Amino acid sequence: MQKDRIESIYFLRLFAMLMVVLVHTTGIFQSVFSEGSMEFGVYHFINRIIRLEAGIFIMITAMVFFYKYIDKKMTVPELKDYYKKRALYIVVPYLLWALFYEAFSLYIGAVPLNFAEMTWRIIQGESFYQLHFIFLIVQFYLVFPIILFVAQKVPVFKKYMWVFGIAIEIGYYFFDQTFKLIPFSIFLSSLGPYLLGAWIGTYYKEQRSLIYRKTNVAWAVFALAAGVTTVFLHYHLYTVSTFVLPGYVYLIMNLSYILSGSYILFRLTEVVCDKWPAIIPYVQRVAVYSFGFYLLHPFILKLVAQFIPAPEGYWFHLFILLRYVSTIVLCYLVIWFTHKYFVRPGLLFGKLPRRAPSILETPKVSTENKRTGT
Numbered sequence: 297m298q299k300d301r302i303e304s305i306y307f308l309r310l311f312a313m314l315m316v317v318l319v320h321t322t323g324i325f326q327s328v329f330s331e332g333s334m335e336f337g338v339y340h341f342i343n344r345i346i347r348l349e350a351g352i353f354i355m356i357t358a359m360v361f362f363y364k365y366i367d368k369k370m371t372v373p374e375l376k377d378y379y380k381k382r383a384l385y386i387v388v389p390y391l392l393w394a395l396f397y398e399a400f401s402l403y404i405g406a407v408p409l410n411f412a413e414m415t416w417r418i419i420q421g422e423s424f425y426q427l428h429f430i431f432l433i434v435q436f437y438l439v440f441p442i443i444l445f446v447a448q449k450v451p452v453f454k455k456y457m458w459v460f461g462i463a464i465e466i467g468y469y470f471f472d473q474t475f476k477l478i479p480f481s482i483f484l485s486s487l488g489p490y491l492l493g494a495w496i497g498t499y500y501k502e503q504r505s506l507i508y509r510k511t512n513v514a515w516a517v518f519a520l521a522a523g524v525t526t527v528f529l530h531y532h533l534y535t536v537s538t539f540v541l542p543g544y545v546y547l548i549m550n551l552s553y554i555l556s557g558s559y560i561l562f563r564l565t566e567v568v569c570d571k572w573p574a575i576i577p578y579v580q581r582v583a584v585y586s587f588g589f590y591l592l593h594p595f596i597l598k599l600v601a602q603f604i605p606a607p608e609g610y611w612f613h614l615f616i617l618l619r620y621v622s623t624i625v626l627c628y629l630v631i632w633f634t635h636k637y638f639v640r641p642g643l644l645f646g647k648l649p650r651r652a653p654s655i656l657e658t659p660k661v662s663t664e665n666k667r668t669g670t
Contacts, residue, residue, distance in 0.1 A: 302363060302500060303576050304565035306583040308356050311561065313586040314624070315349040317593050318342075320426070321620040324601075328608050331536060335612070340535060344527040350429060351489040351554035352561065353590075357433060358493030359500075359562075361440055366448070366498045370441050382437045385647040390430045392644060393591045397424035400595065420480040426594055428481055435483040436490055447494065454498060461491025462551065469547050488551050489558055496562060507566040515560040522553035581653035588631040588645030596630070597623045 325339035370378070398414050401407045401424065407414075417423045421431025447454040468484040483490070496503050526549050532538045533546060569576060600622045604615050635641045636652035 299363065302359065302497075303569040303573075304562060305356050305360060306576065306580045307565035307568060308352050308561060309583040309586040310579050311565075312349040312352040312356075313583070313589045315346040315352075316426075316590060317597075317623055317627075318346055318620060319349065320594060320597060321623060322616060324606050324616075325612075328606055328612060337531070340531055341527050344530055345523050348554060348557045348561070350486070351558045353429070353433070353586075354436065354486055354489040355493035355496070355558045355562070357436055358440075358490045359497040362444065362447070362494040362497030363500050364497075365444055366454075369448075370444060375441060378441070381647070382434075385642050386430070386434060386437060388643050389587070389591060389646050390427065390434065391418070394418045394421075394423040394427055397427065397595070400424075424594055426590060429590070432481055432483060432486060439483060443491075443494065447498065457491040457495040457498070458488075458555070461488040461494075462555070464491075465551060466544070466547065469544060473543070489554055492555055492559065496559075503562075504566055507563045507570065512560065512563055515556060515563065519553060519556040519560050522549060522556055526550045526553045582628065584649055584653075585628060585631045585635075585645065587647075589627050591645065592630060593623055593627050596626050600626065 322339055322343045325336060325343065329336040329339065368374075395418070398407070398417070402409055414423075421428040447457065453460055464484060465486065465488040468482075468487070472478065472485070526546070529541070529546050529549060533541060597619070600619050604619045604622065606612055606615050606619070631641075631645050632652055634644060635648050638644075642648050
């Protein structure tokens with residue numbers, strides 16, 4: 297018997313998608329405003345406080361699969377099917393877009409033509425600034441069966457996965473600082489949000505029963521305080537360099553923000569799904585394109601920036617907003633058009649529904665139980 301779908305996943309994907317585009321849209325403030333100005337400080341705050349997006353994407357990646365597989369034995373045929381789907385809908389789109397961005401970078405003169413360097417960039421997820429995250433997600437897909445096996449066989453690990461995630465991530469930081477053996481981003485550096493998602497997926501029913509608890513206020517306050525502190529530390533440690541602290545201080549504070557912020561957003565989106573289920577289909581039709589947004593938006597943003605300037609002064613705020621909205625709309629239209637009119641759109645934008653949702657059509661709200669995706 298299949299389990300009911302975790303509907304909050306769509307809201308979390310949508311929020312993370314919107315945040316990642318906003319991070320990259322507002323990033324230009326560093327070259328427009330002078331360091332130390334009020335505008336620089338405000339945009340630095342906006343640009344850093346929304347950096348939950350990676351943690352949310354990592355969390356929901358684990359949440360979906362642990363929710364589906366925690367009570368199942370991963371047989372050899374199931375394992376083959378799992379890796380086949382991941383290769384088709386994650387690795388293939390990644391490689392195609394990595395090659396596209398290599399060609400694009402060569403066209404705009406950002407890199408010279410060097411096949412050895414290009415190959416190494418593709419392997420490390422460095423063909424364009426957003427692709428390092430896909431490289432990280434691929435690693436999580438590869439190690440998922442191993443982590444699942446450990447969770448199924450070791451009760452204490454299963455019960456406290458989020459604690460193990462924090463400990464391993466911090467431990468890896470000190471290991472990497474000491475030995476510096478791995479020259480690229482490895483999944484161990486983001487294991488905190490992943491094992492938090494694995495823990496939520498494993499105990500989803502129990503966690504869903506807590507969504508109306510008064511502890512929501514405490515989690516929200518803690519997440520906000522941790523977020524503001526993280527932004528403050530980043531500004532003074534790595535932006536204006538007004539004081540020095542050990543790197544692990546920022547790591548622990550940032551990890552606290554990512555985990556608490558992602559967790560409270562999970563609870564709040566569950567509340568939204570419970571109170572207003574009629575809006576779920578509207579969110580779903582955009583959220584299913586979140587992977588496509590992540591792959592496509594840097595190119596669209598580059599194009600939009602050619603027509604919408606970002607001048608210093610009052611007009612900067614309006615034009616940045618126009619850039620952001622234009623990028624979101626154009627990304628959606630490009631992905632939707634590809635989905636509707638091209639064969640095998642999943643090879644470009646990851647796994648998609650069989651039918652492209654109509655932009656203007658009112659979604660039908662089914663009263664039947666929704667099912668988990670893969």
